[in-house]
Amino acid sequence: MVESYQRLTGKPLIEDAPSDIAALREVIWNAPRAIVAHGTEGDPKFFYGNRLALQLFEMSFAEFAQLPSRLSAEALAQEARVTLLEKVTQQGYVDGYSGVRIAKSGRRFMITDTTVWNLLDKQGRHKGQAAVFVAHLTLRAGQ
Numbered sequence: 398m399v400e401s402y403q404r405l406t407g408k409p410l411i412e413d414a415p416s417d418i419a420a421l422r423e424v425i426w427n428a429p430r431a432i433v434a435h436g437t438e439g440d441p442k443f444f445y446g447n448r449l450a451l452q453l454f455e456m457s458f459a460e461f462a463q464l465p466s467r468l469s470a471e472a473l474a475q476e477a478r479v480t481l482l483e484k485v486t487q488q489g490y491v492d493g494y495s496g497v498r499i500a501k502s503g504r505r506f507m508i509t510d511t512t513v514w515n516l517l518d519k520q521g522r523h524k525g526q527a528a529v530f531v532a533h534l535t536l537r538a539g540q
Contacts, residue, residue, distance in 0.1 A: 398434055398445070398527050399425070401517050405489045410529065431508070434516060434527035435466040441525065442466065453532050455501040469498050471505070481513060485526055490514035494530075506532045 399421065402410040411428065415421050425432060431450035435441040446454065446461045454461060454469065470478045474496055485491050494511040511530035518524055 398432070398516060400519070401527070402490075402512075402514055402529075404517070405514050406492070406512065428529075430510075430529050430531055432527065432529045433466075433469075434525055436525040437523060440465045440467065443469075444525070445527070449532075453498070453500060453506055455504070460501070471497060471499055482526060485513045485515060486523075494528075498532075509533050 399410045399414060402408070410432075411421070411424055415424060426447050428447055428449065431453055432445070432447045433443055433450045434445040435443045443461050443464050443466055446456075446458065451458060451461055454464075456464070467475060467478065477496065481491060481494055490512060491514075492512050494513060495507065495509040496511075497505050498508055499505055508530040509532075511528055513526060513528040516524040516527050
């Protein structure tokens, strides 16, 4: 995630990221922005969510890792989400996205300052997509 983000955006995902992989995992896990990633399945499921993302979605890691990423957005927002992900696939990444997401309890929350990018291995093979975002406003179910 860190390398793909840097290669595609030219910016670091984590400022002053440690080179030690265990330390880097700890920094990403505790980052002040939510970080999520899904794979390349036909209906991609999340395979990563940091501490903040799991809190926002009100799920354990095991629950989150079973969630198709499309279900993180409301049904009404699905078309915009699909358009966004198609744009990311074509361009490599998209900055400045915002939208409403839904937690396990039905609570809605706004994500802003979102960057979504393609996850590419060192050989350039597509491994999924990831996002980093800020959650601002907590909305009640149905809003």
